[in-house]
Amino acid sequence: MASEAITDKLIELSQVLVADDGLDATLGRVARLSTSLIDACDSCGVSLIRDGSVSTRAASDERADRIDDIQYSHGEGPCLQAIETGETVHVTSFAQEERWPQFIESALDEGIRASYSVPLRVEQNVVGSLNFYSIDGAFTDSDKQIGDVLASQAAVALHNARTFNEVLNLVDQLNEALASRDLIGQSKGILMANLSLGPDQAFDVLRRESQNRNVKLRDLAEQVVSGAVVIDGASVDSAP
Template sequence: MDDGDWAEFARRMATLARDLLAQPSVDATLKRITESAVELMDGCDAAGILLVRRRTVRTFAPTDDLVTQADELQEHLGEGPCLDVIRHDAERVFRVHDLTAHPDRWPRFVPEAAGLGIGSMMGFLLYTEDEELGALNLYSRRPSAFTEAGETTGWLLASHAAVALSSARTHAQLEEAMATRDVIGEAIGILRERHHLDPDQAFTALRRYSQERNIKLRDVARQVCASGRIGS
C-alpha cells in the first residue's frame, strides 16, 4: 500500500471500531464483524464466527450458507483448519492457500470442503473465556485468495472484533443482572404484600425454595411474578 492507501485503510478501521462498539446487542456485533470481513478483506467471499464450548460447535453471523456448511462438516468429521486454530491456540491464526494441497493434514475434510467449493481459508482466534473459544473464519472460493498483507488486515479486524465482542458480552451480562435484580425485587414485593413478610423473610423464602427444588433464584422469582405465589 502507498501512503494514500494506508490513510484510507486507517480511516476505515477507525470507522469500523466506532461502528462495532455502537451495535445494540451481541448478535448485532457479531453480524457487523462478519459483514466487515467480507467488505474489507480482499478475496473474502464469506465469513463467520465459530464458537466451541465443551466440544459443541456453534456458528454465528455467517454471511453465506457456505460458512455454516463448512462448520457443520468440521464438527461432524472432528477435523479442519477452523478447529485447529481453536484447539491449538498458540498458533492463533491459520492461512490455507490451497485447501486441496493438505490432504494428509485433514484427510476427510479436504475432499468434502472442495465439494462445497472452498478454495482457500484464513482464520483468527478471537478470545478465550472459561471453556468457550472463538475464531473469525474467512472463506474464498478460489485458491491463494488470502495474502500476507491480507493476514495483517485480518489481524487488525480480529483485534477490533475481540474488543467489541467482549464489550458487547459485558453489556449483555450487566443488562441480565439488572433484569434479574428487578424481577427478584418484584417477587419480594409480592410475597411481602400477600404473606405479610418483611424483606428478609420474603427473600429467604425465595432462596429456600430455589435450593430445595434446584431452580435458579431468578426463575423462582419469575414464577412468583407470574402466579403470585411460590410453587405451582
Template sequence: MLVSIEDRVPASLLDEASEALEELAGVLADEQSLDDVLQQLAESASRVIPDAENVSVTVVGADGASTVAATDRKVVAIDAAQYSAGDGPCLEATRTQRPVRLAVEGGRERWPQFAAAAEEAGVRAYLSAPLLVEGGTLGSLNLYSSDESAFDPFDEALLRLFTTASAAAITGFRRYERSRVLVANLERALLSRSEIDQAKGVLMAAHGIGEAEAFQRLVEESQTHNTKLRVVARNLLDSVRRP
C-alpha cells in the same frame, strides 16, 4: 528493511477498516445481542479484507463449536463438517490460538471432511484466526475464497489486526452484559424481598401471628406446592388485592 502494514495497505483500505470497526462499536452502543455483534463482525471482515468472499464466526462453548454468524449459508456446511469431525482449520486456530491459512487441496489428507465440504461449496482457500477475549478464546473468524491463491501473509496480518480490535470490543460488550445481568438480578431480589415482607404483614394482620411464624407459613406453602417463595408471596398479595 521492515515495511509496516500502513506502508503496504492502500489508505482507502485502512479508512474502510476503521469505518468497519466504528460500525461494530456502534452495534455495541445500541445494546444489541452478542450474535448481532458477531454478525456485524463477519460482514465487516468480508467487506474490508479483499480476498474474503465469505466469512463466518465460530464460537466454542461448553456444548461444543457452532457457527453463530455467516455471510452465506453455504459456508455454514463447511464449518459443520469440521465440528462433526472434531478437527479442522477453525478448530485448530481456536485450540492453538494461532491463525491457520491453507489452500483446501493441501488439507485433503489432514482434514478430509473439511476439504470435501469446502470443495463441494466451491471454496479453494481458507484463513481462520482466533478471537481472543478476556478469559480465553471465544472462537475464530473464518475467511473463504474460491481463488486457490487467496490469503497471503499480508491478509493474515490484516485479519489479526481486525480480530484484535474486534475482540477488545467484544470483551467490553461481555463485561457490560455481565453488569446488566447483575443489576437485573439485584432488582428482582429487592422486589422479591419487598413482596415477601408485604405477604408476611398480611398473614400477621390476618392471623395475629408473629413475623417468624408468618414467614414459616410462606416457606411451608412454597415447599408443599414446589413453588418459589417470591411466587407464593405474590399470589397471596394478588388474592387480597382482588375486589
C-alpha cells in the same frame, strides 16, 4: 486495498461495534467487512462454542456457512484446530494440504483454495474463531494482519455482549430481591394488622410457616398478599 480505504472501513467497524444492533448483527457486519477489507477473502464465517459444541453464529454468505458446517460434521478442519489450539491456522493451498482429508475434499468441491482461521478470545478463553476463505489463493502477510485486527474487534464485541448479559442478570437479580422484599413487607403488614403483632413477631411467624409448609419465604409472602393463604392466630399461639 489502499490504506485510506482500509482506515475508512475500520472506522466503520468501530462504529458498528458501538451500535445498538445486537451481537448477531455486529458479527454479521464483521464477516461481511472481512470480504471487502481483505483482498484474498471471498467468504468469512464466525464460529462460536456454545454448550460444548461449535456452530456458526454469523457468516458473510452461504458458502462460508457450508464450509464451516463441513468442518463440524467431519469433526476436523482449520477453524476447529484454531479453537482447539488457540493458534492461527493458515492453509496456503488446499490442493496440497494433507491434514483433514475429508474436509479438504469437500472444501475443494466448494471452490475453496486457501483459508485463514483466527481464534477468538474473551478474558483469555478461546470462545470461537474467525474464518476467512479464499477461492483464489493464499493470504498475504497484509491480509493476515488485517484478519488479526478484525478478530480482535470481533472478540471485543463478544466481550461486550458477555458483560452486557452479566449486567442484565445482575439487574434481574436485584429486581427480584426488591420484589421479594416488598412482598415480605406487605405480608408482614397484613399479619401485623390481623394478628396485632409487631414487625419482628410477624416476620418470625412468616419464617416459621415457610419452614412448616416447605415453601420459600417469598412464595408464602406472595400467597399471603394475594389471599391464597391465611395465617391465623393458631400459628402465633404455637410459637415456641
